[in-house]
Amino acid sequence: MIKQFFQSRLSIACLVIILLFTLAGIFAPYIAPNDPYETDLMNKFSSYTREHPLGTDQLGRCVLSRLIHGIRPTLFLSLLAMAGTITLGLVMGILAGYFRGWVDEVIMRVVDVMLSFPSQIMILAVVALLGIDIRNVILANIFVKWAWYARMIRTTVIQYTGKNFVLFSKSIGSGSPYILTRHLLPCIASELVVLATLDTGWTILNISTLSFLGLGVQAPTPEWGAMLNEAKNVVTSNPGQMVAPGVAIVILIAAFNMLGDCMRDAMDPREVRN
Amino acid sequence: MIMKAEDIRISFRKERQLFRRERQEILHGVSLNLKQGECLGLVGESGSGKSTLAKVLCGLNRPDSGSVEIGGLSLYGGDRQERQSLRHEIGIVFQEYTSSVNPYFHIETVIEESLRACGKTKKRKSEWDDLIDSLLTRVGLPLSYRKKYPHELSGGELQRVCIARTLALEPRIIVFDEAVSSLDGATQVIVMDLLNEIQKDLGLSYIFITHDLTTITYMCDRVTFLKDGLVVEELENLDELKDLKNPYARKLIESVLCLDA
Numbered sequence: 271m272i273k274q275f276f277q278s279r280l281s282i283a284c285l286v287i288i289l290l291f292t293l294a295g296i297f298a299p300y301i302a303p304n305d306p307y308e309t310d311l312m313n314k315f316s317s318y319t320r321e322h323p324l325g326t327d328q329l330g331r332c333v334l335s336r337l338i339h340g341i342r343p344t345l346f347l348s349l350l351a352m353a354g355t356i357t358l359g360l361v362m363g364i365l366a367g368y369f370r371g372w373v374d375e376v377i378m379r380v381v382d383v384m385l386s387f388p389s390q391i392m393i394l395a396v397v398a399l400l401g402i403d404i405r406n407v408i409l410a411n412i413f414v415k416w417a418w419y420a421r422m423i424r425t426t427v428i429q430y431t432g433k434n435f436v437l438f439s440k441s442i443g444s445g446s447p448y449i450l451t452r453h454l455l456p457c458i459a460s461e462l463v464v465l466a467t468l469d470t471g472w473t474i475l476n477i478s479t480l481s482f483l484g485l486g487v488q489a490p491t492p493e494w495g496a497m498l499n500e501a502k503n504v505v506t507s508n509p510g511q512m513v514a515p516g517v518a519i520v521i522l523i524a525a526f527n528m529l530g531d532c533m534r535d536a537m538d539p540r541e542v543r544n
Numbered sequence: 545m546i547m548k549a550e551d552i553r554i555s556f557r558k559e560r561q562l563f564r565r566e567r568q569e570i571l572h573g574v575s576l577n578l579k580q581g582e583c584l585g586l587v588g589e590s591g592s593g594k595s596t597l598a599k600v601l602c603g604l605n606r607p608d609s610g611s612v613e614i615g616g617l618s619l620y621g622g623d624r625q626e627r628q629s630l631r632h633e634i635g636i637v638f639q640e641y642t643s644s645v646n647p648y649f650h651i652e653t654v655i656e657e658s659l660r661a662c663g664k665t666k667k668r669k670s671e672w673d674d675l676i677d678s679l680l681t682r683v684g685l686p687l688s689y690r691k692k693y694p695h696e697l698s699g700g701e702l703q704r705v706c707i708a709r710t711l712a713l714e715p716r717i718i719v720f721d722e723a724v725s726s727l728d729g730a731t732q733v734i735v736m737d738l739l740n741e742i743q744k745d746l747g748l749s750y751i752f753i754t755h756d757l758t759t760i761t762y763m764c765d766r767v768t769f770l771k772d773g774l775v776v777e778e779l780e781n782l783d784e785l786k787d788l789k790n791p792y793a794r795k796l797i798e799s800v801l802c803l804d805a
């Protein structure tokens with residue numbers, strides 16, 4: 271499975287891109303050439319120079335440095351949101367799919383309700399309700415997304431609990447903890463990882479969008495969506511300001527989406543196993 | 545009498561209809577007796593409830609009514625301790641070998657699960673290793689298969705793994721639910737020879753489910769015919785195959801004899 275995955279050049283390229291972004295985010299203070307908050311009004315909208323490789327913005331701040339520092343909120347916050355979504359979805363999905371009965375009924379009805387709201391509007395509503403703060407944006411994301419995961423995981427769990435190897439496990443009395451962790455989790459994981467990778471792109475976009483709308487990460491903090499928001503104000507005079515954060519978002523999201531596709535190809539047991 | 549199933553009835557919910565939840569009875573009071581060391585054949589066309597009965601006998605499906613006793617203890621009785629202790633007395637081997645084994649497990653992990661489940665305390669890792677080795681040898685697989693994945697094995701080999709993991713329980717009874725039906729002719733005979741040998745060596749009792757009468761003559765001492773969830777004929781002796789009373793059973797037999805001729 272893993273071998274299969276590493277045989278594809280595209281998947282390695284995506285992985286490398288994501289890894290580079292992650293490392294750059296972690297070591298941002300050491301890599302960034304300048305302080306991302308340091309303003310220099312005499313030197314605003316400067317073009318690409320040795321000192322400011324990607325130029326400066328409307329306050330004379332180094333765009334590259336802001337871009338690199340922006341990885342932290344952009345990437346790590348979406349990963350955090352994803353982790354929360356998956357955990358909640360996994361617990362709910364497994365409870366519903368494995369134990370069935372009234373547990374299933376209750377959880378699935380809640381899921382149905384959640385899924386019948388348009389997700390973007392739900393997020394806006396939750397943020398409006400809880401107040402404008404990045405923590406609330408993450409909570410809203412988890413709140414909106416977990417139902418999708420719960421439903422997907424429940425279906426997978428039901429599908430696998432009917433399989434003979436789980437039946438055998440039950441017949442010899444292996445116990446639920448063993449069946450859940452050793453049999454079901456690996457089977458779910460392969461499908462989950464694909465979905466989660468594809469969705470990480472979506473979450474990045476979402477958090478950036480909310481920041482762009484001024485609901486997420488707030489102004490001086492360098493976040494790609496927030497940077498785009500600031501650039502928007504000067505879009506008529508200096509449209510070039512949009513380029514750097516825009517391209518960065520596109521590359522990162524494309525990398526996640528393509529990685530997800532490659533994983534789907536590599537992880538499908540039927541694909542590998544014949 | 546090692547196992548006694550009495551008047552087993554089981555029903556499943558029909559496909560849900562608007563406002564109505566009807567149940568459909570699949571087994572209408574089936575009784576079985578299994579003697580120590582014998583191989584009881586269970587024949588019936590597909591859909592007659594053979595697999596359902598097999599699951600009931602293995603403790604996987606609680607019947608609506610009726611009882612299953614193994615060595616005098618009740619499989620669906622009130623006593624939890626009693627139920628647990630019977631878990632390892634009876635093992636099952638399924639027809640579809642591909643879905644019988646977790647595709648993410650090594651062959652050794654598959655067998656390890658049985659060892660773990662029947663409470664073989666892991667004193668030393670090497671003790672389990674030895675057990676796994678001897679089980680693989682027992683079913684005629686090379687020890688190098690320990691680190692293989694299920695998809696790397698052929699159907700016959702995978703079915704042997706399933707037999708090995710069932711033997712790991714050290715059961716007294718094994719239920720084979722069409723265990724050889726999906727194998728090709730030559731492999732069928734080889735696996736059945738292996739089963740006969742194991743039965744003789746370990747003194748096991750088998751319930752051998754099939755819809756194929758030729759395998760019956762190869763394996764079984766007694767035959768029970770199942771049709772639409774009812775026992776329609778019981779043969780104490782395979783010689784009686786020629787003069788069956790029940791028309792359904794006779795038709796089954798005749799179809800096979802025609803093929804033989």
Ligand SMILES: Nc1ncnc2c1ncn2[C@@H]1O[C@H](COP(=O)(O)OP(=O)(O)O)[C@@H](O)[C@H]1O
Nearest residue numbers: 556557570588589590591592593594595596597
């Ligand atoms: N879990 C279940 N829910 C509903 N119906 C079932 C279930 N299991 C089996 N049945 C029904 O019981 C009947 C007998 O099935 P089965 O025992 O698999 O037959 P056999 O193994 O003899 O081919 C079939 O008609 C099948 O549709």
Ligand SMILES: [Mg+2]
Nearest residue numbers: 594595721722
């Ligand atoms: Mg069947």
